[in-house]
Amino acid sequence: MRKKVVVFSQIDSEILSRLQAQYEVVQISPKLGDVNTQIQTAVQDADGMIGAGRLLNASNLSAAKQLKIISSVSVGYDNYDVNYLNSHHIWLAHTPHVLTETTADLAFTLLMSAARQVPALDQWTKQGEWKRTVGEAQFGQGIFGKTLGIIGLGNIGTAIARRGFHGFNMNILYHNRHEKLELAQALSAQYRSLNELLQQSDFVVVAVDLNDDSKELIGVEEFAQMQKHAVFVNIARGSVINEQALIDTLKNNQIFAAGLDVYKKEPLQVSELFDLNNVVTLPHIGSATAETRQQMAELAYRNLVDVLEGRTPRYLVNPQFS
Numbered sequence: 001m002r003k004k005v006v007v008f009s010q011i012d013s014e015i016l017s018r019l020q021a022q023y024e025v026v027q028i029s030p031k032l033g034d035v036n037t038q039i040q041t042a043v044q045d046a047d048g049m050i051g052a053g054r055l056l057n058a059s060n061l062s063a064a065k066q067l068k069i070i071s072s073v074s075v076g077y078d079n080y081d082v083n084y085l086n087s088h089h090i091w092l093a094h095t096p097h098v099l100t101e102t103t104a105d106l107a108f109t110l111l112m113s114a115a116r117q118v119p120a121l122d123q124w125t126k127q128g129e130w131k132r133t134v135g136e137a138q139f140g141q142g143i144f145g146k147t148l149g150i151i152g153l154g155n156i157g158t159a160i161a162r163r164g165f166h167g168f169n170m171n172i173l174y175h176n177r178h179e180k181l182e183l184a185q186a187l188s189a190q191y192r193s194l195n196e197l198l199q200q201s202d203f204v205v206v207a208v209d210l211n212d213d214s215k216e217l218i219g220v221e222e223f224a225q226m227q228k229h230a231v232f233v234n235i236a237r238g239s240v241i242n243e244q245a246l247i248d249t250l251k252n253n254q255i256f257a258a259g260l261d262v263y264k265k266e267p268l269q270v271s272e273l274f275d276l277n278n279v280v281t282l283p284h285i286g287s288a289t290a291e292t293r294q295q296m297a298e299l300a301y302r303n304l305v306d307v308l309e310g311r312t313p314r315y316l317v318n319p320q321f322s
């Protein structure tokens with residue numbers, strides 16, 4: 001009998017074809033009704049799951065009798081209840097590294113767009129407001145040689161720091177729970193407490209994973225530490241910051257601008273952010289280039305197939321069962 005795989009989000013069509021050739025495949029789709037009900041039914045006799053962007057926990061996985069692997073097409077795994085998966089000996093795999101450089105590119109895109117008011121001035125130009133030479137209201141913040149503070153010097157944080165150090169001659173500060181001496185040395189990056197980093201940086205970029213320690217890591221008190229000309233960028237997860245605190249900070253012009261790719265509730269349909277000119281909002285596109293999404297799908301496919309064929313996959317979040 002063929003093994004059964006549940007595809008719980010849209011995935012690369014070529015990968016889907018390969019899966020359909022090897023396994024019995026059930027696709028979950030909002031077009032077919034309530035997604036959680038579909039998942040609850042489909043997981044009952046499923047051996048593996050692949051996809052991204054859905055909350056998977058006891059409430060929709062409890063009927064699973066033989067599930068061995070959830071293969072996430074993402075590096076972040078905050079959508080999954082890892083404790084639940086551990087207690088049921090279900091492996092969780094993810095896709096680190098292949099999206100690092102693309103996501104770092106996007107972080108820098110946000111940093112530069114917010115610093116130079118790119119979207120607002122694009123609109124301003126197109127609306128015929130460019131009637132004479134630009135004035136102070138159109139001025140931005142210089143980037144070259146400034147201080148870049150990275151919160152979360154992991155894979156993506158380091159790739160962002162490299163861009164700042166080598167490309168823009170920036171002075172790099174970082175904050176993690178543990179100092180990263182070797183990584184930091186190559187970039188002359190200096191460790192700071194969170195408050196010191198916020199006080200001393202011209203640009204602050206958040207690149208932590210979402211965990212119990214990083215939830216709402218940056219709130220009212222933290223935003224208050226930042227400099228008036230500073231630019232704040234979040235490419236990590238929306239829940240790493242207190243979104244309302246950032247909105248108030250921007251409304252009061254306590255910092256110069258922000259660039260966001262992630263939000264507490266996604267997709268973002270209604271938000272006070274939409275009324276603000278000093279924030280650049282993107283729809284969670286950190287890894288969204290055709291080639292990177294293809295590489296992520298390929299890696300997630302390999303992680304899934306490895307487990308279904310009795311091998312240990314390369315990128316496990318919970319490797320303790322191997």
Ligand code: NAP
Binds near residue numbers: 152156207209
């Ligand atoms: P990573 O290599 O695991 O890096 C995460 C870093 O965050 C680690 O160095 C960790 O170091 C640090 N960290 C965790 N909690 C912290 C805390 N409370 N305070 C300070 N530092 C903390 O992961 P990555 O591959 O760089 O990815 C990072 C995250 O980016 C992902 O988990 C995902 O949520 C997000 N992401 C977003 C997009 C997008 O589309 N916008 C794309 C890819 C990834 P310590 O353990 O020493 O603290």
